[in-house]
Amino acid sequence: MAPASKAEKKAAVDAAAWMFNVVTSVGIIIVNKALMATYGFSFATTLTGMHFATTTLMTAVLKMLGYVQPSHLPLSDLVKFVIFANFSIVGMNVSLMWNSVGFYQIAKLSMIPVSCLLEVVLDKIRYSRDTKLSIGVVLLGVGVCTVTDVSVNTRGFAAAFIAVWSTSMQQYYVHFLQRKYSLSSFSLLGHTAPAQAASLLLLGPFLDYWLTDKRVDKHDYNTPSLIFIFLSCTIAVGTNLSQFICIGRFTAVSFQVLGHMKTILVLIMGFFFFGKEGLNLQVVFGMIIAVAGMIWYGNASSKPGGKERRSHSLPTNKNETR
Numbered sequence: 001m002a003p004a005s006k007a008e009k010k011a012a013v014d015a016a017a018w019m020f021n022v023v024t025s026v027g028i029i030i031v032n033k034a035l036m037a038t039y040g041f042s043f044a045t046t047l048t049g050m051h052f053a054t055t056t057l058m059t060a061v062l063k064m065l066g067y068v069q070p071s072h073l074p075l076s077d078l079v080k081f082v083i084f085a086n087f088s089i090v091g092m093n094v095s096l097m098w099n100s101v102g103f104y105q106i107a108k109l110s111m112i113p114v115s116c117l118l119e120v121v122l123d124k125i126r127y128s129r130d131t132k133l134s135i136g137v138v139l140l141g142v143g144v145c146t147v148t149d150v151s152v153n154t155r156g157f158a159a160a161f162i163a164v165w166s167t168s169m170q171q172y173y174v175h176f177l178q179r180k181y182s183l184s185s186f187s188l189l190g191h192t193a194p195a196q197a198a199s200l201l202l203l204g205p206f207l208d209y210w211l212t213d214k215r216v217d218k219h220d221y222n223t224p225s226l227i228f229i230f231l232s233c234t235i236a237v238g239t240n241l242s243q244f245i246c247i248g249r250f251t252a253v254s255f256q257v258l259g260h261m262k263t264i265l266v267l268i269m270g271f272f273f274f275g276k277e278g279l280n281l282q283v284v285f286g287m288i289i290a291v292a293g294m295i296w297y298g299n300a301s302s303k304p305g306g307k308e309r310r311s312h313s314l315p316t317n318k319n320e321t322r
Contacts, residue, residue: 017249018258021242025262028235035232039225043208043216044093049200050229051236052193058237059190071187077177082195084170089200090207091163097211098156105146107160109139114168115252122172125251128306134297135257141290142260145267145283171252178248185244193240257297264290 035041062068096104112135119125127135178188205216219225247255264287301307 014249017242017245020238021246022262022265024235024238024242025259026265028232028239029262029266031228031232031235035225035228039222039228041219041225041229042212042214043204043219044211045090045200045207046204046216047229047232048089049197049204050233051240052197052200054233055189055193055237055240056197059186059193062186063190068184068186068190071181071183071191073177073181073183073188073191077173078191078195081170081173081177081192082199084166084173085192085196086199086203087162087166088170090203091159091166093207093211095156095159095163098153098159100151102147102150103152103156103160106143106150107164109143109147110164111168112139112253112256114164115171115256118168118172119251119253122176126308128300128303130300130303131297131306134293134300135253137293138257138260138290138297139293141286141288141293142263144286144289146263146286168252171247171255174244174247175251178244185241185248188244188248189241254297254301258294260290261294 032047035047036044041047059068063070095107099107116125116127116135120127174188177183178185183191209215243255250258267283267287
């Protein structure tokens with residue numbers, strides 16, 4: 001009876017973590033769309049720096065209150081993580097600017113096979129045939145939903161390539177660092193958020209000016225826009241934390257596969273709030289395929305042999321103090 005109750009408790013916590021990520025991720029997309037479309041705050045990189053600054057404040061308060069235990073993360077690993085994470089943010093922003101929406105969506109879809117490759121090469125993960133097929137079904141379904149016009153140019157391809165690989169590496173590193181140094185999600189955020197906040201707040205205004213030809217210091221910061229910026233930063237704390245929790249509990253691949261449920265929800269909410277002109281048989285058909293693939297993936301990867309590590313050893317540094 002005890003093993004069953006333990007499994008049920010884990011499943012409940014996993015589901016709660018995933019729902020937390022879905023709600024905060026969809027919420028921040030809606031708030032940011034309103035902030036940029038209605039109030040003209042198009043400074044995406046600077047806004048992300050604000051998100052991490054708010055997250056840094058939250059982790060500092062939790063440390064003072066004793067909810068986050070002292071831990072250690074070597075500077076070399078911290079620098080690697082911040083490089084991957086910042087290239088991911090900048091690469092995604094530039095890719096969205098330089099590429100068509102269709103090719104941008106294809107680039108996002110390609111993160112799943114790249115994440116799979118990283119797990120196979122670095123973690124010696126082996127996938128069953130059903131797990132591989134279910135991932136393919138998810139990719140097909142989301143592709144049918146989202147990919148429309150596809151045009152490619154050299155600089156856009158380069159930006160997408162950097163964005164895909166840096167994002168995949170950043171997500172892989174979240175799982176890797178939590179396992180290697182036995183870090184909780186709060187602890188890892190406490191190490192990485194300040195570095196990302198500082199670097200993005202320094203880099204953001206220059207990058208945003210290059211991308212938009214607008215200066216963040218010249219923006220009209222009226223009361224409604226400040227409220228939305230505050231709301232975006234508040235929700236971002238939950239988004240950042242839930243991402244670390246989910247990748248720590250699952251893997252980067254599972255996070256990517258199930259993450260496309262957020263794409264489906266954003267489409268549905270977009271149709272609900274902004275009209276149904278984009279809702280057609282192709283989109284509905286794609287949603288059905290994608291959801292079926294996600295369910296299949298969940299079942300296939302959880303079965304014995306569905307997704308297993310061929311080498312169970314993980315390099316650790318027992319001299320690290322926590």
